[in-house]
Amino acid sequence: MSQLKFNPKRDVSAYLLVWGPMILVPVSLFFLIAFKEALVGTLIFLSLASINIWFWVRTYYLISEDALEIRNGPIRKKIFYTDIQEVRRTKSMSANPAYSVNRIQIIHTKGAVSISPNQLGEFIEIIQEKNCDIEINL
Template sequence: MTKYHSARDFVFHLIFWPIVVVVAALAVLAGTQRLFLVLVGLAVLDVLLIWVYTTTYYVLDETELVIVMGPFRKRTNYHDIHDILETRDTTSAPALSFSRVALILKNGRRLLISPRDPKKFIQTLREKIQSH
């Protein structure tokens, strides 16, 4: 099992942290206005955002790629992957960087991820795919 943490771009930080701060400020404002349901909802959203930020990674185990993004998990069997390429596609994805790896699946779908060491990740993934 090999674990690759997600890369994080400076631009991503410029987008992400202001959102976290604004959501926290809105939660505080909701608390002062006695809007406790809104306060709880915003606090949960903030915790979820930080959880995703701190725990986005990719695991290459014996039979599948596991994408972990906070509480969310996506499993893809190696035999379902048709092609792998580096991209700068900005489509929404479990990636914290705009330098991404696109996994083209046999069903035509694409998965975008952003491992810190994309070249090593691609090499290891290709080896795993070939061995299955």
């Protein structure tokens, strides 16, 4: 089986949180130019914006033969299906590779991670097929 890719579900709140600060760019650049500190401020802003875009564009979840792979910008996490103990719904807003308040938490032997796959039903079905011992609490 080839890898299946699931993109994250993205809420309006995530768009506002991630892209809202970008609206301030023209205003910020105006003030930076006015105070002749445009180069340093612009470089700092562009660096932060690039990292932000990297995380936004490169967040997805891959289902491979033996593991769930979570990609979040430069961060990669691999969770073997045999290590997954439970999948449950969570509303936690902690920093995780999820862009929706409707998240699921994957509890495994080495910790837990929250994600928000766009096609949740299909995602859960496939995870259960990989390991029928996973407790599902949605």
